[in-house]
Amino acid sequence: MKKELRKKFISKRDILPEDYRKMASEKIFSTLEEHKLFKAAEKIFIFVGFGTEIQTENFIKRWINKKQIFVPKIDGNDMNLIQIKSWNDLEPGCFGILEPKHSANYVGEIDLVITPSIVYDKNGYRLGYGKGFYDKYLALNNHNTSIGISYDKLLQNDIPIDSHDKAVDIIITEEKILIINEKYNSNN
Template sequence: MKKELRKKFITERNTLSESYRDSASKKIFEAIEKHKVFLQAKKIFIFVGFDTEIQTEILIKKWINKKELFVPKIENNTMHLIQITSWEDLERGHFGILEPKHSNYYTGKIDLVITPSIVFDRNGYRLGYGKGYYDKYFSLNNYDISIGLSYDKLLQETVPIDNHDKAVDIIITEEKTLIINEEYNSNN
């Protein structure tokens, strides 16, 4: 069931116009940059967007010298966090996704995880690519807060979940910010 849904939602995402994706991404980044959890975070684990995903390159380049940014690298079927200090630290790697050239793994605590997904639901659950990399990372509980980024047009009411799935704390789309975990309500 999840496999069919992945195909369906990737196809839907691929049919979104480039102008919509660009415009939505800019609005999503504006919203995240104003949120107190982002502003307070010093160590941020962020995905490098590929294909029709939200293109985080803009956000990474803007903040790379202002925050400690970590991106994923897949080695030996395991996702590792690696700090980057320049966009040039990246090269095509696993699945053709940009990854760090070096392998200086970071195993410490992260303040904020900016999480990828094919789609999110309104409860903060994600339908990922099926490899379980982020599920394994989330199970370590070595982070404070997680934010999911989503195109509003792809936000679902629900997605199928398993017992090990963990919801993100906040979802940001170009239209709205959904606080899943009330502890992170920006009014607090």
């Protein structure tokens, strides 16, 4: 069932107009940058957007010299967190996605995890690409806050979940902020 949903929502994302995707990406990151959780964060783990995903390149380039930026590098069945100091530290890697050239895996605590998905639901659950990398990482609880970013047009009321699926704490779209974890209700 999830396999069919992945195809369905990737197709829906792929047909979103490019100007909408660009505007939404910019607005999502503008909202994130104004949030006090982001302002307080020193160590940020963020995916490198590819294809029609929310684009993270401008955000990463904007903050790479101001905060510690970590991005994923896939090693077999594991996702490692690698700090980058420059966009030029990246090269095509697993699945053709840009990854760090080096392999200095970071295992310490992260302040803010910005989590990718194909689609989120309003309960903070995500439909990813099926490898479980982020669910495994979120289950380690080695981060303070997890934020999901989503195009508002793709946000769902519910998606099927499994027992190992982990919800994010907050979702940011170009239209709104959804507080999933109640401990953040006063942290807007």
